[in-house]
């Protein structure tokens with residue numbers, strides 16, 4: 001076993017981890033540990049844009065962005081954190097630009113912006129251009145730019161090291177344990193501060209836009225160490241995933257004028273969100289799609305709908321809506337403009353569907369996309385472990401793994417990339433500050449024992465169950481019963497099923513006895529994480545007897561602020577989920593009915 | 597339909613030398629080759645080692661040789677490559693296990709070309725302005741996902757691993773033609789080296805291999821031209 005010592009250790013090399021690294025390394029010895037080469041992180045898959053009220057093309061301001069985010073969160077977001085993020089947004093976007101990020105440009109040379117769901121002009125209620133973009137590969141450009149700056153600043157990387165445990169002593173951070181993929185060796189990283197930036201866990205569900213690596217390692221590791229998970233019942237289903245594959249088609253398509261159509265050729269969103277129509281919040285659109293399909297209005301009665309961005313159709317509806325360009329001219333688009341603004345989307349459709357979006361509609365269905373819940377933190381990214389927000393010294397979290405909570409019950413598009421850079425930076429600064437004022441905690445005795453026991457169990461199962469079967473059954477039940485729409489009975493069934501799968505999982509056996517790149521061992525360990533997260537999600541969802549944001553129940557169709565305007569906290573104790581709650585932070589926005 | 601796969605296997609810990617294993621799997625014409633590998637790993641042989649993450653051609657994890665051509669396994673469908681497949685690791689980098697190669701030499705070349713933005717000392721309060729035309733000038737090379745398919749399809753790189761390779765040049769190009777960047781001359785000097793752009797003999801394998809459809813050979817050509825016309829002393 002090898003030992004390393006750094007003041008700050010960052011787990012994850014995506015947008016949040018790299019931003020944290022750039023800042024932490026200014027004030028403390030820092031290492032980034034990542035199970036993937038950093039440039040393979042899922043931030044690279046983000047397409048549409050990063051939200052900031054630059055007002056480059058039309059009037060906009062941080063206050064509107066704040067209100068839209070609070071409203072989008074269905075009032076579950078913590079308003080102090082949301083204010084902080086939206087206010088910081090223009091400045092961090094300029095910072096990214098100064099790092100060289102190649103944003104698309106307006107004619108006057110400023111950063112180009114496009115409309116996105118739920119982002120509005122608060123006076124008119126109409127969509128506002130707030131999403132700063134680099135074609136339809138904004139996340140790719142953020143990830144590349146941050147990685148490039150890390151090379152420039154000589155950040156230490158441990159690439160393809162899989163973190164499997166958090167070490168603590170005296171109730172504070174002491175480091176992490178990681179498995180080096182290339183050799184199979186365990187490494188102990190002794191640290192004063194640990195930042196989790198491990199991304200999401202969409203692989204719990206059958207249809208998802210998420211990478212194979214999205215297995216919720218950060219939340220699972222901390223749950224096993226007695227840290228709760230917050231608001232896990234709130235998982236976003238993005239309206240437009242490619243039918244059956246789940247690959248994401250950015251909301252930017254609708255931002256450019258694309259329209260959702262049902263089997264009757266009707267633009268059904270007019271009925272559900274008369275003002276912003278196809279650009280309503282994601283929870284609203286996914287639910288509308290579900291209802292259309294349930295009513296038999298899917299395409300040919302099947303469980304998908306069309307997303308149509310063919311220029312004639314776009315122009316037809318743009319005229320009906322009276323949509324104009326920022327300079328006041330009527331909005332008229334062309335095949336060239338669409339090709340130029342959405343090259344990757346067009347490429348995905350060619351490759352995977354044989355469909356040309358400039359002449360044909362795309363078959364889409366809601367796809368599991370984004371974890372609003374995660375490791376609870378305060379707005380300084382410090383991990384907090386109870387209903388009174390008690391800080392766990394030296395442990396931080398940022399990015400999709402964290403629940404600050406700026407997204408509440410439903411995240412607005414473009415707010416995750418923003419969250420990564422704002423809170424990634426914050427985590428880097430805070431962790432370095434903490435490290436400067438703290439000593440190393442002693443390492444616990446035999447620091448790798450806890451994970452060794454976990455791996456031994458995986459190696460010594462009876463082999464009567466296949467991991468892949470268990471994964472499949474978990475994904476199906478979670479998609480069917482803890483998905484876009486939920487009812488008591490279905491969720492109860494899901495909870496029982498996941499518990500059964502947890503039991504059956506004990507009989508799984510890792511066949512690969514090799515050390516080098518034993519990806520089977522790690523994939524199966526990741527499945528144990530997914531099962532834990534599925535259970536916590538289903539139990540948290542079952543308990544919440546209301547509909548709010550992404551948690552929509554047929555049996556409790558209304559939001560209930562009197563009883564449920566509170567965050568869920570879930571602990572995993574001896575394999576059982578225990579629930580608690582904590583209040584939402586409110587500054588000046590009183591909960592109102594949400595209409596789009 | 598049934599697909600027959602012949603897959604390169606090598607575990608340095610246990611095998612004296614590489615060999616090939618054969619698998620037959622049921623597939624749909626629209627399945628990705630990656631889907632077949634996943635099926636094999638899940639149900640036939642858990643020891644098969646390869647990298648993958650995004651599964652839709654944007655993370656650059658799974659470049660491999662499929663029927664002799666470098667591809668991303670997640671971006672080629674059975675209907676594109678047929679029902680008899682030979683799958684091997686990309687060439688020119690040491691095999692670590694099965695389809696996994698050591699990417700460190702590849703990333704070292706990448707890091708050698710100043711692959712980051714060097715801005716001016718004084719930054720404006722807001723964004724630096726750049727016209728859409730200036731932005732378009734280097735658009736193509738910003739798409740690179742560092743998958744390595746180009747460099748490991750290049751005979752010049754196979755012949756001499758010291759050649760920085762097309763991927764590094766693509767990433768240098770991205771900054772050399774960025775109107776905001778201040779380190780253009782330094783990069784051109786690096787690529788003017790004996791292991792720089794002149795190792796490229798315009799064979800076009802790289803352009804054919806690139807899953808992001810970057811005009812790799814053209815980018816290399818533009819850098820050559822920039823070196824020829826710049827004053828580098």
Ligand SMILES: Cc1cc2nc3c(=O)[nH]c(=O)nc-3n(C[C@H](O)[C@H](O)[C@H](O)COP(=O)(O)OP(=O)(O)OC[C@H]3O[C@@H](n4cnc5c(N)ncnc54)[C@H](O)[C@@H]3O)c2cc1C
Nearest residue numbers: 012013014015016035036043048163199399400414416417
């Ligand atoms: C297809 C798609 C499109 C999107 N588009 C947008 C958009 O347009 N706008 C927007 O705002 N948001 C968008 N999002 C959401 C946003 O991209 C993600 O939420 C965000 O990028 C997550 O960043 P992160 O830094 O938290 O995690 P990631 O970038 O995923 O990084 C996680 C890192 O953690 C590492 N890691 C994980 N587990 C371990 C472990 N056990 N040990 C060591 N390392 C580990 C990984 O290697 C990786 O480096 C999109 C998401 C998807 C899937």
Ligand code: SF4
Nearest residue numbers: 740741743744746806
């Ligand atoms: S240029 Fe293309 S083939 Fe080469 S590394 Fe970049 S994306 Fe891969």
Ligand code: FES
Nearest residue numbers: 649651655656670
């Ligand atoms: S798995 Fe990401 S490019 Fe293939």
